[in-house]
Amino acid sequence: MAVPVYRGRFGKPQAERLLWRAGFGPRPGEAEKLAKLGLEGAVHKLTNPGRERLRGPKPHDDNGHPLAPFDAYGHDQLWWLDRMVRTSRPLAERMTLIWHDWFATSGDTSNARLMIRQNNLFRRHGLGSFSTLLTEVTRDPAMLLWLSGTDNSKDSPNENYGRELMELFTLGAGRGYSEQDVREQARALTGWRNDWDDNLGPVHFRYDRRRHDGGSKRIFGKRGHFDWKDSCRLCVHHRLHASFFVPKLWSYFIPTPPPRGTQRALQRLYVAHGHQVKPVVASILKHPALYTGPRMVKSPAVYTAGLLRALRRGIDTEAWTWLMQLAGQSLFYPPNVAGWDDTRWLDTATFWARWEIASHAIRKRALDADKAKLPADSVKLTQRAEHFLGNPTVTGHTHAELKRFVKLALSDADDHWKKRSYPALIENALRQLLASSPDLQTS
Amino acid sequence: MSRSCHHCDEFSRAAMVRRSAAEAGRGLPAIETGMPMPAGTGLDRRTFVTRSFGLALSVYGLGKLKLFDEGIARAASGPAQPVLVSVFLPGGTDSLSVLYPGLDSTYRRLRPQLKLDPAQGQVFSEDNRLYWHPKLGPIATLHAEGKVSVMPAVGYTHPDQSHFTSRHYWEVGATDAGLMSGWMGRYLDHAGTMDNPLQGLSLDYQLQPSLASTKVPVASVATPEDYSFDAPGVWGQVEDRMLDALAPLGSRRSDPFLNQAASTTAQSDRLRRQLAPFGRNNGNGYGSPVSYPEGEFPHQLAGLAAMLAAGLPLRCVAVTAPGEYDTHADQPQALADGLEITSNSLLAFQRDLEARGLAGRVLTLVWSEFGRRAEENGSNGTDHGAAGSGFLIGTSARGQMIGEFPGVDNLDEDGNLRATADFRGIYSSLLEQWLNQDAAAVIPGAGSFQRTPLLK
Secondary structure, three states: OOOOOOOOOOOHHHHHHHHHHOOOOOOOOHHHHHHOOHHHHHHHHHHOOOOOOEOOOOOOOOOOOOOOOOOOOOHHHHHHHHHHHHEOOHHHHHHHHHHHHHOOOOHHHOOHHHHHHHHHHHHHHOOOEHHHHHHHHHOOHHHHHHOOHHHOOOOOOOOHHHHHHHHHHHOOOOOOOOHHHHHHHHHHOOOEEEEEEOOOEEEEEEEOHHHOOOOOEEEOOEEEOOOHHHHHHHHHOOOOOHHHHHHHHHHOOOOOOOOHHHHHHHHHHHHHOOOEOHHHHHHHHOOHHHHHOOOOEOOHHHHHHHHHHHOOOOOOOOHHHHHHHHOOOOOOOOOOOOOOOOOOOOOHHHHHHHHHHHHHHHHOOOOOOOOOOOOOOHHHHHHHHHHHOOOOOOOHHHHHHHHHHHHHHHHOOOOHHHHHHHHHHHHHHHHHHHHOOHHHHEO | OOOOOOHHHHHHHHHHHHHHHHHHOOOOOOOOOOOOOOHHHOOOEEEEEOOOOOOEEEEEOHHHHHHOOHHHHHHHHOOOOOEEEEEEEOOOOOHHHHEEOOOOHHHHHHOOOOOOOHHHOOEOOOOOOOEEOHHHHHHHHHHHOOOEEEEEEEEOOOOOOOHHHHHHHHHHOOOOOOOOOOHHHHHHHHHOOOOOHHHEEEOOOOOOHHHOOOOOOOEEOOOHHHOOOOOOOOOHHHHHHHHHOHHHHOOOOOOHHHHHHHHHHHHHHHHHHHHHHHHOHHHOOOOOOOOOOOOHHHHHHHHHHHHHHOOOOOOEEEEEOOOOOOOOOOHHHHHHHHHHHHHHHHHHHHHHHHHOOOHHHEEEEEEEOOOEOOOOOOOOOOOEOOOEEEEEEOOOEOOOOOOOOOOOOOOOOOOOOOOOEEHHHHHHHHHHHHOOOOHHHOOOOHHHOOOOOOEO
């Protein structure tokens, strides 16, 4: 069976959803343009975007200075958020975010330089071979520090990476490996080391044969003098790898699990293409479930970058760093090695943070009630607010409630100064309500 | 999981977030200058004393009086409910350091670098083989007062050494990877109401999974004083109307995830109204009768005591302790730092509750997802283990050990401490004895776990 393909109408709402799932939402007019390409053309464009160009205003900090991602607190996150906002390759950037979650590494144990180096690795290999990606991640300095890779030596093995390699990266908890395999993987992965420089921190990451346990190991029932590359290879070629990989990758794009036939077809596609990521992603992006299934809650990074794209606003404040942390997603600082929990983005605390994100996004262009001249008309005011936010597709319910709010608020204007100033206040409130509405929290 | 270094960075980030949160949510916006005050802005300041608990609330806007939700008022005016506080020590706390067998020759052999000497800690009065970690003096003090029940080796059979799996088991109250609701969330599904999100309060920037319910609303807020909703260029009557629009925007939708976003909107709106009093006086609305250590966790506990004192209808509360307990490397300093701030904060919280006359209503369960390997590794640390240590703290706690110390001469096949108490038995006992709830409705297979008398 082939992977099913969506055959319904591919108009603005569908293109909009695709841009949210495979990127960070449309800039004004972008969904309409993409819709004209049709589904095949749109997915082809996203998966083959060409060289990266960054469009729009260059990022700067609160004082107007260029970002210092290696040195200034939080600028690493702004550096990445800027790419999400300005990139011409939204899917490549989205894949980078997916791999950051999949191979969740935290800057807590390294530094921004190493984290950005790892980030570029994800950007480079994001749609390529998973085997290559896994091998590169395994020897990546930030990962070696995060999961004790350079603490793992012949004389004192450390199971940290060996366990997560199977549990979180390739096979899934308790699927096809034993505690014995964990210990043997740890032995196979020995050999990495680094030096410490008082100024630069961890430096000179290298493989040192003398620290490697060259003895025979037994992993997944196979015996050999395995090393770190074998560790990765054995996992990717494990009979339960594809059935872990496919639903996990799927879950980043579609919130309901793949139908069984689809999952099997995607697994075959993945294996037949030699563990290449791109064909699997392209098939998921064309699957009917993406267009006809339920909406998906946006992660804080997606939500924030998307608002800025819709507003054509660049990174011009450092506030995003702490706002995104309050919303539950500090880029480069996932909560733990399992990454973020996509089922738990929304609660009363993170809703408040998202309200603040919306408020910061629209603040600079808030209307001045003394100067703005706006019509006291609920239809026009609502349309203006929707236009301000790039004309997102909004449910009838939300649209009606926003109009109801306007009517009620206009009815309070019972004297001259209120009649003059309330439309602007209402317009400001509409922008806030729409930007933080359930419709814009999901896609 | 990460090494235990760099907790200083971690601390400064947390501190920054706290500052930022305070900055962002400084309560109600100032009344714009030049506008008629108060009638012209629609703001009307009233003070009323609620019938039920005598707390003076300043309420902005006459219209908000009726919005002080019926459900909350009803729950708050009912009989005071027992409260359960869950304190999670993330990463797997080393139980052989929390209470260490200082003279045991096997322990000293397994821990050549990490071993602690008897002279460093107080002896544990219920088992004089054991000594309190030097930084757990505050817990030892409460234990001497009969307010701490110690679980020296709590866990479950067939221990899982994955952080996430084991923590998940503890959170859902079963060794079931597929169960998605938290054990306290399921309790609230039975005992809670549809109109009181504060019944399950996650003192955090996100919901603690143990509180995840399937039916009733629960809330998540890091500190109560930061919870208000402002919008740029919006004030007065228009602001009141804007906030009133949150509830209808949060009404039920057919798409499941749109509905999730909508119901979060509605719950946030409700919580906003409940927490309004704590934002007064520039956020110093706690009125704590005792002093707490500096830091986010003690501040959260202080806020919790204040909310309880204000009569807010809390039943289950979850909070994460500070510190990095996944001590694969450089264990001594990291563990000491975490235990010090945690135990000092818990002592202050208990004293606060005592001073406010609330101590009889609150029990605190302190837990971690597992303990650590008995034998140290080569990185001056320890790897993942099995049985861990837990505490039940409160004036009502029985103050006697739950399960015994199993010793280090009888480790399991992975070289880990064997559990002598099962967390599901502890949960079942807490449900039955403290929360007056049939455990079978909450904990799968509750009947098969041994109950322990937990209360005085």
